[in-house]
Amino acid sequence: MANGSRQAAWEFFGAELKRRREDAGFSQSVLGTRVFVSGGYIGQFEQAIRKPQLDVAQRIDAALQTDGFFERMCRKLIKETHYAEYFAHVAELERLATEISDFAPAVVPGLLQTRDYARGVFLASHPFATDEYIEERVKARMDRALALKDAGHPVYWAILHETVLRTPVGGPETMGQQLEHIAAAVRERRVMVQVLPFSAGAYPGMGKMLKLMEFADTPPTAYTEGVLSGNLLDDPAVVKQMRAAYDQLRAAALSPEASLALIESAAEDYRRCATTT
Template identity: 75%
Template sequence: MADGSRMAAWEHWGAELKYRRELAGLTQNELGRRVFVSGGYIGQFEQAIRRPQLDVAIRIDEVLQTDGFFERAWRKLIDDKRYPDYFAAVAELERLATKICEFAPMIVPGLLQTPAYAHGIMLAGNPFAADEYIEEKVRARLERAHILKEATRPVYWAILHESVLRVPVGGPAAMAEQLKRIATLARERKMLVQVLPYAAGAYPVMGKMLALMEFEDAPPTAYTEGVYSGNLLDDPAVVKRAQEAYDLIRAASLSPEASLALIESAAEDYRRCETTT
């Protein structure tokens, strides 16, 4: 679905929500309380400023007794066939964000992954899957990275724990290529990258990935991920704490210049390893 058509469809989703809400005799605040979001968020859903999460769409159906209409429409618009339900809304929000800040504790963030690295990740998580399935998942991941190539790309800031540089996903050649890509994007000033070194010790949200997204016409969000699960957070107090955690990680990280030198040094180590095997 083209971006224009998708936006028009979300506007229809919001208009239908407003119509069904008013038909039920509920204010935005009253509906918000019943589905556990603020009345302001209901207003943003109705104006197509913010996309709801799947669980919110399901609760709206329950409260308004709309027989699954909003859930079905959500699934169609989010196009969850390419992504698991817990990540589909995040992929949608990435395309709308004006700024994305990510912290990666173990693997390269999806927006930065090369084909070989993404293949290594997918194969590790699906060792018995058919090649077609692996390639489909790799394509979906690489499609997300297109936002960094566009003229309207978001400001992108990535902090990588040093473990990301040292875990050899896909082998030495794949790692050398992956780290070179990150260094190239940084040198072309398409992103800012920092490395949190082992020497920094303990850090906030220990072992958890964290993504912060900002938007032109909507409040910021935070996203964290676990094993086959994810949490898209939009409560202002929780997002504020996530932003503070990210700031603490950033303060403990190497400078962008020192980080880039470490990344390029690690890439060179993998290239030497490749030539000696």
């Protein structure tokens, strides 16, 4: 489904939600209370600004007695994206965020990946997939990365563990180009990147990726990911703890200047390796 068609479908979802909510005699606040979100969230669902997670759609069906209508529509729209089901909502939120903070323990964050690096990641995860499947995933990831090139792009901060720099995804040439891509984005002041060096030792949430997102008029969220699973968290107390953990990582990381120097040095090492193989 094309992006325009998907947006039209979400707008239909929102219009139906508003119609059925009003038929039930509920205000946005009342429905929000019944499905454990704010009334403002219900308003954003109705305007197709924000997309509900599947469990919220299920609770809406229960509150409005709509016999699974919103769950079925939500499942269909999630299925027709090029993202894993557990990540589809996160991809939508990235477009709305005013600030994004990533911690990457092993792989370059999707928003910073080059096409060849992304292809290497997907091939490693799906070694028997067709070329068409891989290219669809790569295109979806490149579409996400455009968010950092738009005029109104979010403030973006990434902390990369040194493991990210030392793992040659796609081979030396691809990895060298990937690190040059990150360095260029830093030099152009489109992103802020720090490296957490091996010498920092143990760190909060060992081995776990973390994404924090801030928004103009809704509460912040935190996202963590495991193998074929993800957790999008918006409980204020939990998000506050995640923010504190991120601040610890930032304090332990190299300065932005030292981080850029290390990234450029690693890129040069890969370039030399590529020319001798």
